[in-house]
Amino acid sequence: xxxxxxxxxxxKAKWQYVKDKEQLLKDLRSQIEETGRRLSVxxxxxxxxxxxxxxxxxxxxxxxxxxxxxxxxxxxxxxxATEYYRNALKAVKEENDRLLERHMKLSKEQxxxxxxxxxxxxxxxxxxxxEWLKEEVKIYQKEVSDLKASxxxxxxxxxxxxxxxxxxxxxxxxx
Numbered sequence: 001x002x003x004x005x006x007x008x009x010x011x012k013a014k015w016q017y018v019k020d021k022e023q024l025l026k027d028l029r030s031q032i033e034e035t036g037r038r039l040s041v042x043x044x045x046x047x048x049x050x051x052x053x054x055x056x057x058x059x060x061x062x063x064x065x066x067x068x069x070x071x072x073x074x075x076x077x078x079x080x081a082t083e084y085y086r087n088a089l090k091a092v093k094e095e096n097d098r099l100l101e102r103h104m105k106l107s108k109e110q111x112x113x114x115x116x117x118x119x120x121x122x123x124x125x126x127x128x129x130x131e132w133l134k135e136e137v138k139i140y141q142k143e144v145s146d147l148k149a150s151x152x153x154x155x156x157x158x159x160x161x162x163x164x165x166x167x168x169x170x171x172x173x174x175x
Contacts, residue, residue: 067173074169078162085158089151096147103140107133 111133 070169070173074166074173077169078166081158081162081165085155085162089155092147092151092154096144096151100140100144107137107140 111130
């Protein structure tokens, strides 16, 4: 025998079941919509990357090849410039050394001659000659110092120019 309470319980259970199914259906619809939105976004990304693969990657590959070529040229230019300045610096140093050696040789040769020539005449004359030679050495040392300072300035200027060249080449590569 089925009582009224049993019927109400059964109806409530069915009603709750239907309500739960409707909620589940509603949740599924919202999940389907969300999945559809994500799918649309992913398809857009896929289309973008397919376009990139078919067209953009070739363009990028060409740009990369051009940039690599430019980098190689800049490296070659840097190597040539470095070698040039290294050789120029070596030549200037050798010239300075040669001039200094020549001057020192002349000073050494003249000092004894002058000393011997004036030794017998007058001691004071010998002292004057010795002082003159000392002054000449100071002058040549100052010239050598000035030349070294000039070399240093030229080296710094050359390094600055090479740096600017490299920076401008790199800047051109970035454009």
